[in-house]
Amino acid sequence: PAPSPPPSRSQCRIQLRQVQKTYKNQTVLTDATWSFAAGDRVGLVGINGAGKSTQLRILARTESPDSGSMEVFPANVKVALLEQEVQLEDDRTLYEELASVFGGAHASRRRRAELEAELGESTSDVERVESLVEELTRLSVEADLDVEAGLMDRKIGAVMHQLGFDPRAGQRTLGSFSGGWKMRVCLARVLLQDPDVLLLDEPTNHLDVRAIEWLEAHLLALRLPMVVVSHDRQLLDRVCTSIVEVERGRTTSYRGNYTQYLLAKRAALARQWTAWEARVAEEARLKDMVARLSAGAGAGRASSAQRELEALRSGGAQRPFVPKKRAFSFPPIPSMGRLAVRLTGVGHHYGSSQACGDIETLRSPRASLETSHASKSPPAPSAPAWLFRDVTLDVSRGERVAVLGSNGAGKSTLLRLVAGLNQPAEGCVALGPHRAEPNYYAQSQADALDPGCSVEATLRLAAPLAAEHELKALLGRMQLGGGDSLARPVGALSGGEKARLALARFMLRGGSVLVLDEPTNHLDIPTKEVLEEALRAFEGAVVLASHDRFFLRKVATRVLTLEGGALTDHQGSFEDLLRRDAAERALSQRQDAELRDLRLMTVQSQSRRSRAER
Structure with missing residues (x-):
């Protein structure tokens, strides 16, 4: 009989079985068991530190499990990983970055260019010229025979077009691209590897709302099996066909998107509680039977009930695990006036940033915090490149205002002006006259923490007079507690723990006007939910910028868009927009x-x- 054809890579299947992984005596995974196949788009969810990125590295074969196995069918399946943080060389061109994927073909082309340049300069050294000509001839012949080298330019051009790059962008340096376009560069590198399976670790980091929507549409159009680690709940809803939850080192699989996963988990939890309550009732009945019949003629029945009780205790339904509720709120504010902040004719351009100090300096008793920051700077000698002009806006107590816009539109600059950290190039920013006190959370707040500083010293920068038990209670609510939690160095914390510490420090500062720049960066979904509840309960004013659409739906009561140098007030929630x-x-x-x-x-x-x- 004719041999059966080899299995196609397009019909791939990958399965993890009882995978375990430990780092420095800390067990991250105890039983990771799940699988996916062609047509599946899996969302891998769990709190920070649960082992999601670890599983991606195991799937990509860049890391091995301590025990358990990974089965790949067929064996030649090509897996590509888009990592969470990719370091790109800013002085490299886009074409050079993408061509580097092809390894030998790109190196050969670069070497031929070097040889040709040296030949143009070498005229006196005959032996050297002969050597250069010989090497150049050999490389040229190899290039003519190398099919991949011939296809390289066509593949790069096709992927650039697919991802929306201008054909002339190949000669631009990577440093000239925004964070969103750098993500596309990384995705282009991955796609040029011609993968059968795509793994993505937090692909929405540093993307604005439009770029995230583009990414969703592109992932749906790829038709590749993929695994996505993300805290973006809307992306998980729109892209994923199944969800794998990682909790306490174990995995549980659910069919459907993120919303369907939440419903299925809630139903499963209800069934577990029903089974647990039935077990408790049966255990009480058997205990009573043993107590009543242990003496006299009923001793045999008592012995039988005792065996049933032992079997129930060893193999019966277990009490469902309920994560500890992370509840926190912002400090109560004194009564404040209706007006929180007013911007009148505000404009700002590159090179006009005049710092007013950091937020701790502004909040100190010695700081001269007047109600307004008006521009007193002389006009720029040459025509400035304006970020925005003629911004006029009132924000009132009780409003939660979201500022949307593409990367580079000036959202962070506008928030710094509102917080009083910079003066505008023109116009005036005025705080409300009655107890309007700003508190600013920077986009890179977690990254700016001093790694050599202890947790306690970090918190005391914001609240020098806070009692130790108050700091410990706050750390407990942020799930940063423990016996030596205050003494831990910041450098020993994970990315998620640093983000929660930065949020705790922000909370300690208080304030009646909260100004937050991308506050959900690096936060896991449970912490985002707690922050949403705290902001909705806050009685002062909130001005924020965020790319997290689920977060915006929950929090924003008013939406502004900053595009093309102009601020537009949409007079409604994000849902209305x-x-x-x-x-x-x-x-x-x-x-x-x-x-x-x-x-x-x-x-x-x-x-x-x-x-x-x-």
Whole structure:
């Protein structure tokens, strides 16, 4: 009989079985058992430090499990990993970065260019010229025979077009791209590897809302099996076909997207509680039977009940695990006036940043914190590149205002002006006259923590007079507690722990006007949910920038967009904005369709007239 054809890589299947992994005596995974196949888009979820990225590295074969196994079918499946933080060389061009994926072909082309340049300079040394010509001839012949080298430019051009790069962008240096476009560079590198399976670790980091929506659409169009680690709940909803939860070192698989996973988990938890309550009731009945019948004629029945009780205790339903509730709130604010902050004719341009000090300096009793920061700087000698101009805005007590815009539009600059950390190039920023006190959370707050400083010293920078038990209680609520939690150096904390510590320090500072720049960066989903509850309960004013659409839906009561140097007030929540955008897109699509029909009718009419004239 004819041999059966080898299995196609497009029909791949990968399975983890009872995988365990320990780092420095800390067990991260105890039983990771799950699988995925062609057509699956798996969302891997869990708190920070649960072992999600560890499993991606095991799947990518860059790390090995301590025990357990990974089965890959067929064996030649190619897996590519888009890591959470990729270091790119800013002075390298986009083309050089993408061509480096091809290894030998790119190195050969670069060497030929070097040889040609040296030949142009070497005229006196005959032996050297002969050596260069010989090497150049050999490399040229190899290049002519190398199919991959011939396809390299076409593949790079196709992927650049697929990801929306301008064809001329190949000669731009990587340092000239924004964070969102750098993510596309990393994704292009991964796609040029022609993978059968795609692994993505927090792919929405540093992306604005539009870039995230583009990424979602692109992932859906790829039609590759993939595993996505993300704290972006909306991306998990739109992209994923199944969810794998990592909790206390074990994995549980659920079919459906993130919302369906939450519903399924809630139903499973209800069933576990029902089984547990039934076990408790049965245990009480058997105990009572043993107590009543242990003496006399019923001793045999008592012995039988005792065996049932022991069997129930060893193999019966277990009490469901319920994570400890992370509850915190911002300090109560004194009564404040209706107006929190007012911007009048505010403009700012590159090179006009005049720092007013950090937030601790501004909050100190000695600081001259007047209600306004008006520009007193002389005009720039040459035409400045304005980020925005003529921004006029009132924010009132009780409002939670979200500022949206693409990367580089000036959102962070605007927030620093609102917080009083910089003066505007023109116009005036005024705090409300009655107890309007700003508190600022920077986008890179967690990264800016001093790694050599202890947790206690970090918190005391914000609250020098706080009692030790108050600091410990706050750390406990942020799940940073423990016997020596205050003495731990910041450098020993994980990325998620640093983010929670930065949030704890922010909370200690208080304030009636909270200004937050991308506060959900590096936070896991449970911590995001707690922050959402705390902000909704806050009685002062909130001004924030965020790319997390689920977070914006929960928190924002008013949405502004900063694009093209102008601030637009949409007078409604994020949900209202999405509904209006959807209606506008539908109207635009209808108008485009009507225009196409009109053009078609015009062409047909002209064609009929031409035939009639002939």
